[in-house]
Amino acid sequence: MSIPSDITAQAVRFIERTTYEDLPGEALIVGRRCMIDTVGLYLAGSREGSVRILIDDALDQGGSADAPLPGAGSQKVPASLAARVWGTAGHAHDWDDTQVSHDPAHVYGLLTHPSVPPLTAALVVASMLGKVSGRDLMLAFQIGFEVECKISEWMKPLHYRRGHHTSGTVGTFGAAAAAAKLLRLEGEKLAHALGLAASFAAGIRVNFGTMTKPLHVGRACENGVIAALLAGRGFEADPAALDGTWGFFSVMGEGLDAEKAREGFGAPLTIVTPGVSIKPYPSGILTHQSMDAMLKLVLDNDLKPEQVERIRFFAGKNIIEPIRYPVARNHLQAKFSMPALLAMIVLCRRASHHEFEDAFVAGDAMQDLQARTDVINDLEIDALGYDKIRSRIEVTTTDGRTLVQWADERYRGGPSNPISDVGLVEKFRMCAEGVIGDTHQEELLALVRDVDGVADIRNLIKLVSGETEPANA
Incomplete structure (x- = not known):
């Protein structure tokens, strides 16, 4: 079956045209839950040995002071390095959320961990830009989440069976889309960002069970940010890199489900239907x-x-x-x-x-x-x-x-059997324990719960990075 020739153009139109007002209420509710979950995981991951190595490496490299690092204080590093660290921290415990699919031909491993790449890219780019509202953060996150999930949903299971790690490969597009939205890329520059992301996408399953597995997601975040920043400077790539004989779908998975792809991005948003699972355990x-x-x-x-x-x-x-x-x-x-x-x-x-x-x-x-x-x-x-x-x-x-x-086939944490709001907060506090104090835990929770109403998210970033001195860590 030939690969449709307009997938990249569809993605560009979706990223360009979608506004905050287009997001349904349920998407915003689930999005806030995903953000609470992911922010907690940044904190827990910041203490992992693999992440400490990456923090030391980023600080040693130095460079422009674009963004801080999770749990590392006030020092700042270039946006791409920050994204690598934040993304690895978010996936370090393998406790981040998972996309849902109702396609019986799918395999679960093909589904991506959707929240860490777009949220990481959005937070890092927001830090680089300065004052960014919570509404803009939510919009960028939702757009990256949708682009990532639809690409994953449309791919054939061979992608995963051949040994690719979808959160590393497809996650790159989620990060690139979120970063591009905040950077206001449009037209050819936006298409070039997706083209760069297609060449950067990587991650193989042989490294499951090692430090490199969460680094796949860190690199997806890093590469997505680099793709958007380079495209913004005028760096070019193929403007239809998802499509055709040598495009991402063909090379990485020998095709896609053309019938599903015809439904397009956002029809409906994946975060609403079929939804997302918030994981009860820090394992696969x-x-x-x-x-x-x-x-x-x-x-x-x-x-x-x-x-x-x-x-x-x-x-x-x-x-x-x-x-x-x-x-x-x-x-x-x-x-x-x-x-x-x-x-x-x-x-x-x-x-x-x-x-x-x-x-x-x-x-x-x-x-x-x-x-x-x-x-x-x-x-x-x-x-x-x-x-x-x-x-x-x-x-x-x-x-x-x-x-x-x-085993109960109804997944605990999935849309049909979700973790309660109380359970989600308990997970957040478990992740934050020993990283930030109780007072700042409550402040951070309040910011994320009402993120759409926050005029400037810089304090949220400061709390995760530890720029604000913990009250009783």
Whole structure:
């Protein structure tokens, strides 16, 4: 099937023409929730070892004082370097939100983590520009979110199956679109920004479970900002880089779904329909139903760790292939290891970012229980298809019982079973703990909750970066 020749032009028209007044009320409500979630994740991620390395590197490089860094105080660095750090921090715990699709031909790994790239690019460019209103920030975020999600939705699953990491590849377009909107790029310059983004897009799944996985998103943010800034200076690229024989869709995924693409951008906005999932656990989204199933099994049976003889986990290839570590040796591998995640639930009855510590994951209890966990590809589950995340857990106890729990196919955190506003705030506070004080947590929450009404978002950026001295961190 030939690739439609007007996808880039459609994107340009959508970015140029969409105004704040075009955004439906539900999009604004969900957008604020996504922002609360993401801002918390910047704070939590700012303490990660990978992010500290990137902060040190950015400060050592120096350059124009465009934007601060999360949790790093008042020093500022060039916009592109700031975007790299903010984006990596937002994805560092693999706890950021996930796009939803109802296409039964889709695979979950093809869906992107949509909020970090456009929000990062918008915040960094806003810092560079100076006074930017919350309405303009929200508009840029929503536009980047939509462009990113529609490109991801229209791509064929081969993109992910070939090993591309969609949040790194497609995320670049989300960042570029958001940055371009705030920079007021139009026409050819806007098309050139998307063309540059198409060549910059990168990220391969072999690096899942390492520091480089969240850096994919950091680089998407960095490259999206660079694409918009260079295009604004007059740097040229192919003005139809998404389309045609050698365009992004063809080269990166051998095509797209032309019928879905004909619906166009914003019809409806993805953030509204089919929506977005806010993640309950800091691990790959493919793991969450199974973790909830294990938690239910543990609580329903008041199962103690010493009562577990063996765990058998049954799932299809859509879970087993990307969640690939048979035994996790560190917290990054644990995010992609069903034995580690199930063991964590048994041992702790929860899995927050505080449990994802190298010392705990490498400890005797975690290593022993992981070794007694079997991951089994169930062909019957495979045959049901990959439109939902399906799995079954069987626990053999030391007294000879076999406890069985199927995962609930309704995703907790998704539009049909969302995390409550209270739960979202609890997650934010957990992320902010130890990074900014209680008073500034409340101030930051209030700013993001009413971001559309904020005349100048610079104080929001200062609170995340730690420019404002914490009250009681």
